[in-house]
Amino acid sequence: MAPRLLLYTRTTDYRHDSIPAGIAALRALGDFAVDATEDPAALEAPLDGYAAVVFLSTSGEVLTDPGRARLATYLESGGGFVGIHAAACTEYDWPYYGEMLGAWFDRHPAHQPGKALIEDRTHPATRHLPAVWEFTDEWYDFRSNPRAAVRVLVSADESSYEGGGMGADHPLVWCREQGEGRVFYTALGHAPECYEDPDFRAHLLGGITWAAKLV
Numbered sequence: 001m002a003p004r005l006l007l008y009t010r011t012t013d014y015r016h017d018s019i020p021a022g023i024a025a026l027r028a029l030g031d032f033a034v035d036a037t038e039d040p041a042a043l044e045a046p047l048d049g050y051a052a053v054v055f056l057s058t059s060g061e062v063l064t065d066p067g068r069a070r071l072a073t074y075l076e077s078g079g080g081f082v083g084i085h086a087a088a089c090t091e092y093d094w095p096y097y098g099e100m101l102g103a104w105f106d107r108h109p110a111h112q113p114g115k116a117l118i119e120d121r122t123h124p125a126t127r128h129l130p131a132v133w134e135f136t137d138e139w140y141d142f143r144s145n146p147r148a149a150v151r152v153l154v155s156a157d158e159s160s161y162e163g164g165g166m167g168a169d170h171p172l173v174w175c176r177e178q179g180e181g182r183v184f185y186t187a188l189g190h191a192p193e194c195y196e197d198p199d200f201r202a203h204l205l206g207g208i209t210w211a212a213k214l215v
Helices: 019-028 065-076 085-089 095-101 192-196 198-211
Strands: 004-008 033-037 052-056 080-084 105-107 112-118 132-137 151-157 171-178 181-186
Touching: 004 019, 019 033, 019 052, 019 192, 019 198, 052 085, 052 198, 065 080, 065 095, 065 181, 080 085, 080 095, 080 198, 085 105, 085 181, 095 181, 171 198, 181 198, 192 198
Parallel strands: 004 033, 004 052, 052 080, 080 181
Antiparallel strands: 112 132, 112 151, 151 171, 171 181
8 A cells, every 4th residue: 555645735824825836736646545634633632654754835833732741742753744835934932843844934035036956965955956947936045944843855055046035054944853753844845836846746745755664
């Protein structure tokens, strides 16, 4: 049987129009059985049967207290977590979530072309990419720089677009361990067309397989 993903897309704040495209893209990867839901009760149930839990552009407070406890237990005991784009705009009231993810969203400039610098080309999420990846997105700034606590895979070249706010050291994609589990986060994925991009799909697949310990 294919490994299962719990794909969570609940929003209580800004809702991205790209969520349906993201769901379709993850289903099209073909490597996983995908259970897509916006029901917080899905996070209150046992998660042990999932290779990874994916938060796709969630926003605001999206978990109940039992769901928070279940997700934390799942990760600490070896589960995988993948956050895509606005997953960093989520659960600001739960300190564990910010620590687990690595950083929370602060602001972003206008949606525009820019350059992403691949810092680590040994990771499954980045090894297929050129050293400089030209992409169009919102180029998220974060409330804090996560570099000290994460393995940075990709950073933003703020000289390549207008309105960056983090300076020369601007992590954009990273991974880390949480207890016995693994966490992967990519800030990219704002627009529906991202999810039709073969390089971006391979980026997501690499992050998921790493977090799920399938590589």
